[in-house]
Amino acid sequence: MRKTAIQTKDPHIQALARIVGGEKSILYKKEDLIAYDCDGFTVHRHLPKAVVFPKNTEEVAAIVKYCHDHDLPFLARGAGTGLSGGAIPLNGEVVISLTRMKRLLHVDLENRRAVVEPGFVNLKLTNSIADRGYYYAPDPSSQYCCTIGGNVAENAGGAHCLKYGVTTNHILGLEVVLPNGEIIEIGENGIPDPPGYDLLGLLTGSEGTLGIVTKITVRILKNPEAKQTVLAYFDRVEDASQAVSDIISAGMVPAALEMMDQTAIEGVEAAAFPVGHPKDIEALLLIEVDGISAGISEQINEILHICKKRNVREVKVAQSEEERARWWANRKTGFSAMGAISPDYLVQDGVIPRNKLPEVLKNIRAISKKYGLRIANIFHAGDGNLHPLVLFDARKPGETERALAAGSECLQVCAAVGGSITGEHGVGIEKKEEMRFIFSDEEIVAQTDIRDVFNPKNLLNAGKLFPTPGRCVEMKQVASSIK
Amino acid sequence: MLPLAWKDDLTTFLPEEQVKIDGQTHPLGNGGHVTVYPQTEAEISAVLRYANSHGKKVCIVGGGTKRGFGGQMECADILLSLANYSGIVEHAAADMTVTVKSGTVFGQLQDYLAEYRQKVALDPAWPQYATIGGVIAANDSGPKRLGYGSARDSVIGLRTVYPDGTVIRSGGKVVKNVAGYDMNKLFIGAMGTLGVLSEITLKLRPLPKYESLVLLSFPSGNLEEVRSFAVQFLDSMMEPVCFELLSPSLSERLIGKRAYTLMIAFEDVESAVHYQEDYVQRLRPSHTTIRILPQEEAKSFWQTFYTIGPNGAAPHEPAGNEVEAAVKIGVVNLNVISIIRESELLEDCCHVHMEAHGALGHGLCQVYLKGSEESIITAIEQLRAAATSLGGYAIVKHLPFALRTRVNVWGEKPSYFFLLEGIKRKIDPKQTLNHQRFVGGI
């Protein structure tokens, strides 16, 4: 086969092409780069210098070393589904796409672990072990396409994280290429508590700013013996929120406890997986209980009882796996379903103490009114992780800015009740100024100090996660008004 | 007499009665010429600010249960005791979170929470002595870790006093949070080498509605049989919160049966617990013996279990010149069986008394040793060799100070040691806090 020559004189691109073995593993022409100018956060865009597709750790290390030695900014990219702009090449980075490192390297059911390459798609792991009755617990709604490398970087969560924890609770080991090209392995053989500071915990959720993950050892779980799923329709959103609080404070730990409000229901019912939810209810809860079959019905009865006490209009238990799957498909495609009722939408990701739900939802309704933009709420109610979806039309002048401001104000509300600005989507570009809602300057410096240990030249994914020094006067004012 | 003129400096920001000169050295080391007892976070800050700017070394102590865990300094300048810094700051009962001062005794916290039918989902050793701060700083976990995870899974927020006196918050009060780096993780298990934990916020779990403990003994001594039972059981859909193998010596002490014994605990609604007990009954080989401790009996068994290892706060004086030691070993899950077996073999060849248990569901083992100084050192080396040959590690969790200078408490430095060192240097450049207490002399 004849090798096509690289059609550029740029010596960096030629050098990178040599590392990855030629033209098939690098993009550098403008028309090819456009697809990489943003991720799931589409408000900001910037073209990368090039996109390279390494096949193994050594190639990643060589690319990184080259960039490091030549002061070229670079970043890692998985499936590009991130919702906060983490994979956007703000500084014209060399994008290192991990999508060709997508092998399942090893499964050890007896010791409950699997080793994957970073580009391996989340859901494929569960699918690969399901026949033996095992699964990988973190289940972001994007799991059919997002990568486990991206999940590690964002510390991704999902509907079933209420009981089973988020990504960080399931990572046993990582191979990492440091920003100077050095390869390290943390948590060798996936053994817990490796002596030393918990770098696994630090790297997970570091949004690709401390190193590039090239191999991941994850914990896998046995399927629960039984599952039951409840769908509850409420006339009043306050009642639904109270039911959530009641379930949590009754000492139950459902596998999932999800909520959608009226606008969200309108969206999912107009989209690809309608279930026939009534349109005139203010909220619905989707609740799943799993575990030992002998104990399930007792918990379901308690949940039904709580819903009734909170004036539920209708509550039902899924009668078949098919019905359960339909309910979940309706929920898990919730974000994209907003496309059916709005040209554009912005997903927010605040977290609040669970007993503050009624109060915060009320404040979000006020924000919606103030900005004249509809806000749909579809979220992980059980752990207080809200996803206000601000609906807008980018073609209308000024509406994008209004949507961003409304989103930011939702986060302010979350911060004001003692919550956080992000529960699973990460800070990225989107929320970096909002970091000041919850952290002082000193606390932010404490974090950038850690970044400097790993990434002293700050060539890896710069300009993310932390507020820009000096450009944040307004944010400071907002933050002090919260305090 | 030591020249301690600077002691008077301390009383410029601490009341006289919170500063004590400590004349004696402790057999476990990790002491201080002066002991200070701050009662507020501001006082902790003031002590650290003073020490850091005057080149004083500070050693941190909670309940003292882990005083024999790491450390190359017999006596620092200042021993900072958190014994008087305790109490619950905020308990959001409906939200299932609690914020607590680090000097709070773990058992007292659990007793308080039990009134709300809630608990911190950790079961560390010596709960009536250990403080929550010490449990988190040393990352101590117990047999129920299989079901509930470890400190890193429970801690959601920290207030940490840095060596220069600055208070740094990490995490928050919500159960899910990815804002910024997960800095909580840095301080958990850092042995106080980065900062003094001031307030700790934890997510809580409901107390189980019912619990029981199944003790399944294998008198045949055939470990292949233990393994095959374990593999089958763990491949089932049962949900034990603990699945640990006891060495025959430990089993003898705890239940009077010298045999390999599996400790399998269930916590759930009553019907689900009984269903799982029945499952064990059906699966177990016929010649095994089984004992099921329901509810209160299980609870009281656990209280005993949490006191089987050495306690740095109340060292029982072992007979003659015997010393005590504890070793934590990490291997791949089922290799725990080899470690338990090894501990038994070493007992004979090293002339030490050894008791061991290990979790087949996650791979962590604890080995407790008693014997002469020389034999203890040999035994620790042998245990470490066994662990590393299986790709694992061994760290010494308890050993008298004099012996700690002769064994490498933390084992070989990891290949990425420069990162650990870099983190320490950023946060504690003057090595003020718990100097040389941690991996590689950090």
Ligand SMILES: Cc1cc2nc3c(=O)[nH]c(=O)nc-3n(C[C@H](O)[C@H](O)[C@H](O)COP(=O)(O)OP(=O)(O)OC[C@H]3O[C@@H](n4cnc5c(N)ncnc54)[C@H](O)[C@@H]3O)c2cc1C
């Ligand atoms: C419809 C939809 C639903 C979603 N639902 C959820 C949800 O329920 N829960 C949730 O948590 N998230 C959700 N997300 C967000 C997103 O899917 C997750 O953040 C996911 O983990 C990103 O994975 P990715 O492979 O797409 O990573 P990318 O978007 O490609 O990258 C994300 C970040 O990770 C870094 N990165 C990627 N790979 C690596 C690597 N190997 N090493 C180091 N850094 C790396 C990138 O630099 C970037 O900063 C959703 C997104 C969409 C579009």
